Amino acid sequence: MHDYYKQKIKDIPILGMKTILVLNKRRYKCVNCGKRHYEKVPFLGKYQRMTMRLILYISAKLKEQRSLKNICHESKISHTPVYSILKELAVGINELPEVICIDEFKGNSNGHKYHLSIVDGKNNKILDILETRTKDNIEKYFRKFSKKQRESVRYFVTDMYKPYKNLVKLFPNATLIIDKYHYIRQIMWAFENVRKRRQKKMNKDLRIYFKRSKSLLRKPYNSLNSEEKIQVDTMLWYDDEIRQAYNIKENYYSIFLKSKTYDEAKSNLSNWLLRAENTNLKEYKEAVKSHINWRIGILNSFTVRYTNGVTEGFNNKIKVLKRLSYGFRNFENFRKRILLLA
Template identity: 45%
Template sequence: MLDGINHSITDILPSRELNSLFEYFKSIYTKERSKVKIFVSDMFTTFKSVKKRFFKDSIHIIDKYHFIRQVTWAVENVRKRIQKDLPTKLRKYFKRSKSLISKPASQLSSEQAEEVALMLEFSEELKMAYKLKELFYQYVLTQPNKTRAEKALNEWLKRAKESNLFEFRFCITAFTNWFDEICNSFDYPWTNGPLEGTHTKIKTLKRNCFGMKNFELFRKRILLSCS
């Protein structure tokens, strides 16, 4: 867990299971928990339960990286399905160029844009998935506030459902279940970026230690190294 303002670690727990988290937060005084105004997390269902139980008055925000990748995963899965039926040479080409499909069109060079256009010619379904992704980037993500984002996301979800692309069903479900929390992110600048950076440091520390069996000892090493 990270303080969103100064980016310092507030604590490290051995598990993110519901019972473990509930026991931990029950030990913290209500007055102290009430000071939390913004609760940022990924789309792990347990975190929603924790927020509702212990941080009722805070605003729940889903980190943008975690909901954006729901869209890129859907497009990627369409690509995987389509390339299975292609000749070997084309299949390898699609696999090598997969990053171009997920990348926003505005960030592609003219040469890369031509490559993407060529790939999309092989499948109407892939073309549809790509258009949905671009609509999400250019229309939904560019909204200036929650009110506008709610309208844009609802329109995008309607388009995604009408596409009947099997691979988008998980994305649609996730966005529906976390609709309010996702739209909250358009009103506030907070993200899990600093936390993800801390995760990287912890993973590097763990590799350098060749793993650590004792959690309390590892916790102290992390706090010392990442303070």
Template identity: 45%
Template sequence: MSNTFKSVKNRFFKTSIHIIDRYHFIRQVSWALENVRKRIQKDISSKLRKYFKRSRSLLTKPASKLTSEQAEDVSLMLSFCDDLKFAYRLKELFYQYVLTQPNRVRAAKSLREWIRRAEESNLKEFKSCITAFKNWFDEICNSFDYSWSNGPLEGTHTKIKTLKRNCFGMKNFNLFRKRIMFACK
């Protein structure tokens, strides 16, 4: 979700279809929810603050994948603040009604509705998420028709960076290159 990438694509690859990887737009919603949790966490006792911090992954996990014990923990956390409850509900609506759409047209309709609800929430933490979704609306919707992902490429890139870090000081580039080729088979 880079404006530079978008301008290069629009200038040199005019007929190409730009797709935003699902990870990147799901992350926007997770960040917004996380920021609501952090804001609320500042105003509660230290014991509860530690509990909230330790249990933060439960809030970002889809409700359908929570065990009954985890669901109880989430409902306990949500009972402390209406803002957190509403932010969690927005996240769940996004997971259930936007991410499950089979094609671009239905995803666009669901995403517009989700953006409307997020705007009505007046949660300041969701403002940047809403702006990003509006700016990248077509690209996000394209990801529902094309299931391509750059995840494998990013994984390979991370593997190479790790090798580079572990092989610091290797003077022979050809040997380093062979090591990368071997590791990335």
């Protein structure tokens, strides 16, 4: 033995107070070559100034819904070692699942407004987060996987964002499915735009009444009680265009959405598109166009149970994490926190 060296090591806080261990480290001298080296300590990694249990403690905190500042405060250490631990944690996937769901969320990190969530729709697990939602970036990511892995994907669930349309070609055996929420809201938006346009031409009292009663007009007619039905019938009596828009919406809800099979949905959708196209309501033109462009994916949603509901749930968790942390400037830190949280 050559000499001793006192080393200060950070450890888990005790009773909420900062804890420092003072290790009397021994240094040995080789009798053959004369070189000196320190003894190996089982709870301390090479070149580290904190115990392994503190590293595990911080790693566990990083998987919780809290900000990095809060983790630093609880661990009684500066942000630098916490960022270093986060950087070293391994996240990501090596193979593709049977069901892939994708959906964007507002991230605002690294100068990109939207990021993309990739979720395993069968096992309800976040697979990865992409920095942008552009078609080229998504294609580049999925092409990293072998053709055999991409052939194992059976369902590809997405919303009606145009760049996503041809991504299903990356998965030769996959069925494109459009999330129900995204195509149903197209009809609600169209109806709401008709109501808002017609409201502007009403007198003040009537306009206020229609605005305050809009929730009744949004609901399916069959879900209303007798008193609410009288109110809706009265409102529809005032304006022909709102009544026409309401009937188209109700026809969509009562006939198309209640279809039981693919063939039944196909027939009902064709009839509804024909009826909507023959109206003079410009607000429905965009909804009709979207349903025609995404027709196959919409009809497939009647035979497959998978939706983007789980993805939306994860996106809500991401929003909470982002709010607690007052946003993230660094995308990679944001991505790792999301994957650890999931």
